[in-house]
Amino acid sequence: MSFLSKSLAVARKETIAELRTREMVFAVLVFTILVIVIFNFTAGVDQEVIRAAAPGLLWATFSFSGTLSLNRTFVREKENGCLEGLMSCPASREVIYVGKVLSNLLFMLVIEIIALLVFTLLFNIYVLSPPLLVITVLATFGFATVGTLFSGLSANTKAREMVLPILFLPIVLPVIIAAVRGSEQVLAGKSWAGLSPWFQLILAFDAVLSVVSFLVFPYVIEE
Amino acid sequence: MKGKESFKTAGLVVALLLFMWALYMIFIFVPTEATMGISQRIFYFHVPLAWLGLLGYTLVFFGSIMYLWKRRSGWDNFSSSAAELGFIFTTLFLISGSLWAKPAWGVWWTWTPRLTTALILWFIYIAYLTVRFYASEKQQGARFGAVVGIVGFVDVPIIAISTSLWRSEHPGALVFQGGLTPEMTFGLMVSIAAFTVLFVYFLAIRTSLKQQEMEVERLRELVEQDQ
Numbered sequence: 001m002s003f004l005s006k007s008l009a010v011a012r013k014e015t016i017a018e019l020r021t022r023e024m025v026f027a028v029l030v031f032t033i034l035v036i037v038i039f040n041f042t043a044g045v046d047q048e049v050i051r052a053a054a055p056g057l058l059w060a061t062f063s064f065s066g067t068l069s070l071n072r073t074f075v076r077e078k079e080n081g082c083l084e085g086l087m088s089c090p091a092s093r094e095v096i097y098v099g100k101v102l103s104n105l106l107f108m109l110v111i112e113i114i115a116l117l118v119f120t121l122l123f124n125i126y127v128l129s130p131p132l133l134v135i136t137v138l139a140t141f142g143f144a145t146v147g148t149l150f151s152g153l154s155a156n157t158k159a160r161e162m163v164l165p166i167l168f169l170p171i172v173l174p175v176i177i178a179a180v181r182g183s184e185q186v187l188a189g190k191s192w193a194g195l196s197p198w199f200q201l202i203l204a205f206d207a208v209l210s211v212v213s214f215l216v217f218p219y220v221i222e223e
Numbered sequence: 224m225k226g227k228e229s230f231k232t233a234g235l236v237v238a239l240l241l242f243m244w245a246l247y248m249i250f251i252f253v254p255t256e257a258t259m260g261i262s263q264r265i266f267y268f269h270v271p272l273a274w275l276g277l278l279g280y281t282l283v284f285f286g287s288i289m290y291l292w293k294r295r296s297g298w299d300n301f302s303s304s305a306a307e308l309g310f311i312f313t314t315l316f317l318i319s320g321s322l323w324a325k326p327a328w329g330v331w332w333t334w335t336p337r338l339t340t341a342l343i344l345w346f347i348y349i350a351y352l353t354v355r356f357y358a359s360e361k362q363q364g365a366r367f368g369a370v371v372g373i374v375g376f377v378d379v380p381i382i383a384i385s386t387s388l389w390r391s392e393h394p395g396a397l398v399f400q401g402g403l404t405p406e407m408t409f410g411l412m413v414s415i416a417a418f419t420v421l422f423v424y425f426l427a428i429r430t431s432l433k434q435q436e437m438e439v440e441r442l443r444e445l446v447e448q449d450q
Contacts (some may be wrong), residue, residue: 067372153367156359157359164351166353167354173343174384198388201385204381205381209374216370219291219369220367220370
């Protein structure tokens with residue numbers, strides 16, 4: 001089996017586990033929609049205010065819901081000694097990493113796209129435009145690469161879930177900044193050209209951090 | 224051991240002399256800045272503190288790579304000591320920035336790219352120290368710390384770019400209208416040298432303290448086994 005097909009097998013295993021238990025996506029989705037509903041009470045009904053605050057709200061929500069869903073990646077494996085089983089498979093740790101990144105990317109994107117739909121519906125602001133979807137996919141990839149690494153790390157500490165946000169949020173801050181600013185431009189009706197500095201920033205982050213995370217991941221699940 | 228000790232004492236003496244020189248430069252030698260007046264003199268503390276914050280994390284990165292490669296606890300002691308010091312100096316940088324911002328801009332905090340980057344670096348230091356604190360055993364803490372040390376370091380330039388891009392639409396206040404005079408540059412250099420020597424001195428002390436702690440731990444275990 002090639003590296004990619006092994007990674008896809010890991011991602012498939014994650015997806016099947018999620019479909020059977022429905023532990024994570026459902027709970028995180030409800031959480032995400034609740035945050036959007038709470039936003040309604042902070043921004044009021046003024047369409048102008050909502051439009052100005054929407055990008056920040058969306059990405060604050062996605063950062064928190066991302067943290068919540070990433071936490072499950074390895075905490076789930078800790079129960080019943082699943083991780084030991086996974087590591088005794090004839091697959092390298094890098095394969096496990098890539099498979100987990102792919103499945104986390106899928107789960108987070110499903111949640112985010114439904115959240116964008118709900119947002120459009122509730123606030124009458126069309127946030128499902130192609131440039132915004134591209135920003136969402138690129139930024140979520142950045143979340144998934146760093147988040148999967150830190151999820152493996154925090155699941156092995158004494159405090160488990162509590163550690164992930166402390167590691168994850170400061171590191172992904174460039175992505176959050178770029179995604180918020182890029183989304184603002186999209187909602188303001190700017191063209192693709194106006195978005196390019198933000199795209200470049202997210203792409204640079206994705207490229208650098210995915211390579212580094214890939215290289216250091218084996219040290220995280222060593223024992 | 225004796226040679227090491229006298230080397231350390233020499234470091235302390237050099238730091239002390241440099242600091243006396245730096246204090247003379249800062250409060251007597253350098254001219255008072257035209258637009259901001261006396262408060263600008265905090266600049267000679269502020270800039271060296273920023274440098275030490277960055278130097279600290281660079282050393283953490285270097286020590287982390289060496290630890291994952293060689294697996295010698297000495298490298299871990301080195302990088303965790305550098306992180307503790309870097310964290311303290313970054314904290315002092317944020318405080319001095321805040322103290323300077325009040326007379327200069329009338330607020331305790333402004334989101335300038337540099338202050339924002341320093342704040343995020345400060346959080347990354349906290350992440351590094353947190354991971355070590357919550358690790359279930361010492362070696363795991365060293366390994367996890369090294370991972371955060373490496374990932375955090377490569378992230379810092381991206382954070383710096385993102386915060387300056389983010390603020391580019393709202394230019395901040397200009398700190399210096401006319402730039403630095405040669406006296407000011409010289410004073411700054413002396414201050415940076417003094418702070419750097421102090422940092423290296425602290426780093427040597429802290430690292431060897433950690434080595435000694437490990438040695439004590441090892442001896443205690445030996446004694447307990449004998450009983």
